[in-house]
Amino acid sequence: MALAPRTIRLHGEGDDLVIEWVDGHRSAYSYQYLRDRCPCATCLDKEPEPPSEAGPLPMFGAGKLKPLKAEIVGRYALQIFWSDGHSAGIYTFDYLRDLCPCDDCEAAGENVM
DSSP states (O other), X not given: OOOOEEEEXXXXXXXXXXXXXXXXXXXXXXXXXXXXXXXXXXXXXXOOOOOOSSOSOGGGOSSOOOEEEEEEETTTEEEEEETTSOOOOEEEHHHHHHHOOSHHHHHHTXXXX
């Protein structure tokens, strides 16, 4: 069975992205967790920065980090457009499944972070 989501939901005013996988597994990712693990070249090459009080760049407005939208890329990935103006990361479905922070995946050592 190919690893693919059955459903992907951005929870309105909540702060998580939820994926129901075709194998019945459910993954819930906080927005900050996903943003901190952006797989784009720019984010992978930079050193982690301490949390900033400044928040998003002024041109993108103040407020809590959240996805403005998310789009399916082909049949293999999700692109998230963040409120901080970043959208270069393409989160493959395999990568998202590996990132699953649920207790079962953590206990099994299946997540990469």
